[in-house]
Amino acid sequence: MRTVRDADGETYLLVKRSGESSRVRDPETGEERYVENATLEAVEGESPLETAATGVPEPVRRTVRAVNDDRTLGLLVELVDRGPLSVRELMDAYDMCESDLHGRLAEFRVAELIEEVDAGGRRGYAATPVAEAAVRLLRGDPETATDES
Numbered sequence: 001m002r003t004v005r006d007a008d009g010e011t012y013l014l015v016k017r018s019g020e021s022s023r024v025r026d027p028e029t030g031e032e033r034y035v036e037n038a039t040l041e042a043v044e045g046e047s048p049l050e051t052a053a054t055g056v057p058e059p060v061r062r063t064v065r066a067v068n069d070d071r072t073l074g075l076l077v078e079l080v081d082r083g084p085l086s087v088r089e090l091m092d093a094y095d096m097c098e099s100d101l102h103g104r105l106a107e108f109r110v111a112e113l114i115e116e117v118d119a120g121g122r123r124g125y126a127a128t129p130v131a132e133a134a135v136r137l138l139r140g141d142p143e144t145a146t147d148e149s
Contacts (some may be wrong), residue, residue: 003043006035013048014040022116027055027121059134067110071096072104076127079114080135086119 002014004024012024012035021034043051053061061130067073075094085093090101105125108114113131117124127135 001048003046003048004040005043009041011043011046011051011053012040014042021085027052030055057133057137059130060137062111062130063113063134063138066107066113072107075101075104076108076113076131076137079108079125080127080132083114083123084117084119086122086124088122089119089124 003011004014004022005011006024010026012026015023015025015032017037019037021036022040023032024040025032025033056064063073063076067076075090075096078094087101087105090096090105091098095103095105105114107129108125109116113128113134114125115128117126119125
């Protein structure tokens, strides 16, 4: 499988190449269709797996990379639903040791899912629009989610 681009600049996954046409898959919809070979060019240096991933909205991809278990996802959901929250509130409310909490918060910051804020005079964190969009999409509400990448 290869990443290809058509004359209009649209990117596809090359599924099968034949004499005059090729079957390509749209990474956003998963739909396959035939396109004339003359209109396609290979995209060098782009992994077909990375191309396939582009069919998932960027906020969700970013969240998937930052979240490795249900507790971590729950922490992000809580920041989206209840935030901004101070570090003290987070420590008191959830069953995480301090180092685990700070480690997960650091991963969220690197992924730009949260930002440091003043929460009632204390250091705290608030979800970014990217995190809010990701949680809406993960909850199955694409109508109100926007790509805030």
